[in-house]
Structures are given as C-alpha cells and as structure tokens.
Amino acid sequence: MKIVVDAMGGDNAPDLIVKGCILARDEYNVGVILSGKEQEIKKILESNTTNYKNIDILNADEIITNEDKPVLALRRKKNSSLVKALNAVKNNDADAIVSAGSTGALLSGGLLVIGRIEGIERPALAPLIPSMKGGFSMLIDSGANVDCKSNFLYDFAIMADIYMKKVMNISSPRIALANIGAEKGKGNKLTIETYELLEKSVLPINFCGNIEAREILRGEADIIVCDGFVGNMILKTLEGTVKEIMSGLKEELTSSFVSKVGGALIKPSLRNFKNKFDYSEHGGAPLLGVKAPVIKAHGSSDEIAIKNAIRQAKVFCDSRVNNLIEESIMRR
C-alpha cells in the first residue's frame, strides 16, 4: 500500500510533515510518497534517517496556499504538491492521500480530481470531536457542503456509520441529528425532513434522534449529522471557545503571586486536561464519499499528527470502507 502525502501543506511543512512520514513508515510498514519540492524534502530526509526504503518523492515545484482560491488553484497550479498528489491517487500510483494544507483545495481536489463514489451526490468532511468522557464523535458534514438537502444528510449518516464501525471499531454507532431541540418535530425544514429519512431508513442504523449543540462535547452520540454550514459553526465555535478559555485561564493564573504558585502546582493537571482536546492523537478528518481515502490533517499538525493521519489512511484502505459505502448506497 502506498499513501501520498502533501509535504508542502500545513503550518509545519515540510519539516514535520516529512518527519511524520518517516515515523509512519517505520511504525506501520506502509509506503509513503512525499509530494513537494524534491531538494527540500531530500535534505530533511537525510538529516532524519539513513533508510529510504518505502519512501518515494514526487517532485512538485508549486504550493497551493490558504490564500489561493481552491478551484482556480487546482486548475492553474498543475505542478503543485497537492495536484500532483491528487493525480497520483487518480492514476492508482497511490491508494490514499493525506494533506495538512488548504482545506478548500483538498475538498475540491477530492471531488474534481479523484471523483465521487457512484450514488453519492455530496462528499462530506467528517472530523472527530473529542468527548469529555474520552472517545470521539464524528461531526459530518463540517464544511464541505453549505447548502444541503435532506437526502445529502441521510447519506452523510450512512457513510459515517460505516466509517465509525470499520475504522473506529464502534459496533453500533449512535447517530444523532444536530438540532435546536431534542423532540421530534423540532428544527428547520432540513432537519425535520432529515429526521424522517433517518427514522425510516431501510439500512440498519442506530438513529437516536436529535441532539442539542449543548450536548455535543458530552459524547452522547458517536455521529452527529448536520449540513456543512452548521457543522462549521459548531466546530469553529467549539475550537474558538476552548482556545479562548485556555488562554484566558493562563492570563488569570499569572495575575498574582499566589495564583502563579497555584498555577505551577496544577500544571500537570492542566496539561492532562488540554490533551483531552488534542486532535493529533487520532489523525485527521476523512472526506467521505470520494473514490479513495482523503484525509485532511489539521493545519497545525506536528509529526505525530501526520503519523496518525497516515495510520488512519491505511486503516481506511484496509477496512474497505469505500466498497461498503458503495454497496450501502445502492441499497438505500
């Protein structure tokens, strides 16, 4: 199996991306193709390993940045690390792709270069949100589709169900619909219609009804279904709140001598606590519904996050998630 990694994407590219690839190659015995500036990548490889087995370089001189318009960039920057990586998957030179670069470009590339699974109208981005009790909930869609119909949301649930079963080993994932109230009949037109579809599904899914946004962190659902606009709002509100609280707390803890002493004593506890929100442990967000595994790693990914995203891509391939999605969609 070969996994192509966009070596130039992300805040820590290419250094920590390349290091993460070396770690993954060593730990999971997987072939890695590094897409990006050959000379730069070689230098990093040389100073971190003497073993080049299972590591290939796909030279690409251009870089797609977060400032580029996704679709335009895909068309104009044919020599970018991302486009070359996407083409490697398309041409079966690689089985899956991992990138910590522009989310928009990766989503568009997944759709336009790799292509949709037959029967899936809209692929969806599905990050895993940490729960306070441990474990994760999948939030699908978190931004790939901003205007959705109820049948899109139904397909999101089906795809996430298979992923959580096969990749995360949850035997009967609890599926909930993000909504403004718990009772059936609550919500906007989209969620009311989606509720009906999920409730009457012919596929054997474990639909548990609506979930309010207040409950999301509590881990009471394994899969949270919503349209991409709403998913983006949930995800970004959550991330922003955690970030602001943590930095506000830090400020408060250095405001007096006593609180500084107290702060020093609770440092290990605080670190434990912060780790609960650590995204790097489980890899990245899969784009579900395209023909090959596409993993969006967090922009701030370090080598451990990249290593884990590669592991995730490998399990995604090994577990035949996409074949199962194809089969389920035909029966729905």
Place this chain on the structure above:
Amino acid sequence: MKIVVDAMGGDNAPDLIVKGCILARDEYNVGVILSGKEQEIKKILESNTTNYKNIDILNADEIITNEDKPVLALRRKKNSSLVKALNAVKNNDADAIVSAGSTGALLSGGLLVIGRIEGIERPALAPLIPSMKGGFSMLIDSGANVDCKSNFLYDFAIMADIYMKKVMNISSPRIALANIGAEKGKGNKLTIETYELLEKSVLPINFCGNIEAREILRGEADIIVCDGFVGNMILKTLEGTVKEIMSGLKEELTSSFVSKVGGALIKPSLRNFKNKFDYSEHGGAPLLGVKAPVIKAHGSSDEIAIKNAIRQAKVFCDSRVNNLIEESIMRR
C-alpha cells in the same frame, strides 16, 4: 413606568424572582407587577420587605412549563402567569415584560399576544454573549426563526444596531455576519444574499463583513447576525463547551493532593475567570421586533439577574428603541 414580571418562570421561581423585583424596585424606582400565585408571592414579599410601594400582584393560578407546547399552552392556559403578564402589556397595564420561564412560550406570546412592529416580518431573540476582552456581542437571531430569508437577517441587523446604540451605549456598533469564511462570496445562499443587503444598506450601519465562529468570543463584532438555527447552534455550543470545560477542570483539579492544593490557591482566579461568562450582569435577551419590550431572562436567573433584566427593560422603554426601529424599518 410599570414592568410586569412572570413570577413563576425559571429554575428559581418564585422565590428569587420576587426578591429580584424588590431589588429592582428599590434601585431603579420602577413599578413592578408580579404575575403569579398571589398567596405564594405575598409570603415571599412579606419575608423580604415591609414596603409594598410600586409592587402589584397579578394573580394567576396556572404555570406554563418547559414541557408545555408553546402555542398550545398560550391558548389553553389563559390563567397562567405568562399569559396574564402578556395581556397586561397588550392592554397597556404594563410597559414591558420580563420572564425567566419557557423561551418558546415567551417568543410565541410576544409574537401572538403583543404583536409585531409594523414592517417587521420576524421578531428575533438577541442574547448578549460575553467577550473575553470584556464587553458583549449581541447574537441575533439565536433561535426564534429557524428558516430565514435574507431580508429577515437584514432587519435583525437594523434592530440590533438601534438596541446596541441606545441600550448599550455603543456609538457605532460593528455588525458582522456569521459565516464559514471571512471573504465576501463565502457562505451559503442565505449569507451570500444577506451580505449584499448589508453592504448596500441605505441606513447608515457599520457593516464589517463576515465573522467566523472561531472569532465570536474575541469581541471583534458588537452584533453577530445569523439565522435562528445557526444562532442556536453557536450559543449552545458555546454554553456547552464552557460548562464542560469548567466541570472537567474541576475534576482534574481534585485528582491528586498536589493539584488540590494548587486548585485551592487559584480558586479566586478561577472565580474571576468564571465571572467573565456570567450572564446575570447584563440582564437577559431582548426579543426585538415586537411592540413592547420583552426580555427573556436566563432560566437559571437569580435575584441579581432578575434585577438586571428589569433595569434592561426599563432602559429599553426609556430609550425609545421601538419607535426608532419603526422609523428605520419604514426607511429601509
């Protein structure tokens, strides 16, 4: 001026509601009508004050709870504290209403009993979200309208603009549109259309473009405009995250002897920090767009929160917000 308060609504009703009314009467020299079970209210009054000036009781034997279906309850529970309070406003026996009870029933009551301001299609609920830098941002709509058109959102912005100017004394409120990206052109159909309306407004508003959910707590906008479904998701995600982090932190801080000592030392800092998220200081969420001031106090309101909600209702009346809304809507 007389403000009617639903004495039976909220987690701490009627005890702390009545106490809050006494505080407000004493501090703001405002007339208060307590709607609810007369005997119960009298008892609480008697054990808390000897001065009954400016306090009236409107006897009501029924209570609308959070479990009641709002519209049905309004129709069937004519003798409820809420319906009687709403009617007092409708009949000009009171100038404004405050309730910490069922949000749905208060919203429906505002709309159906008190009625819309001419020209306003959809009244909106607009809580104030604390910013980490101090101050507040108004989130409008946070749940009154789950399916919105762009002209509704435009009116939300106009109403909030007047409120923030007149009640919160912000001279030129920065208005932002909640969206999945900062650039113009980002978003779903609704936000793209709303952006155009806000940008081309004939009324002199300070529209600052899109705001991502990640930035909301940072206080970079005074008014955040969105549809009620999205607003509910933002508000509830924020509340849930704060709550889960605080209780998770508490657990972590009692996990070892050292962290317990540290936790004791930082207790005052932690309290300071928690106060930043305290809703009670600024009262409640106004329902903007109805003919008389309607203030939804938080369900968990204590006497201070109720006192502040009454002050807010008073300023709302004094500052002629509704007349200004009416005038602006005619010119938009």
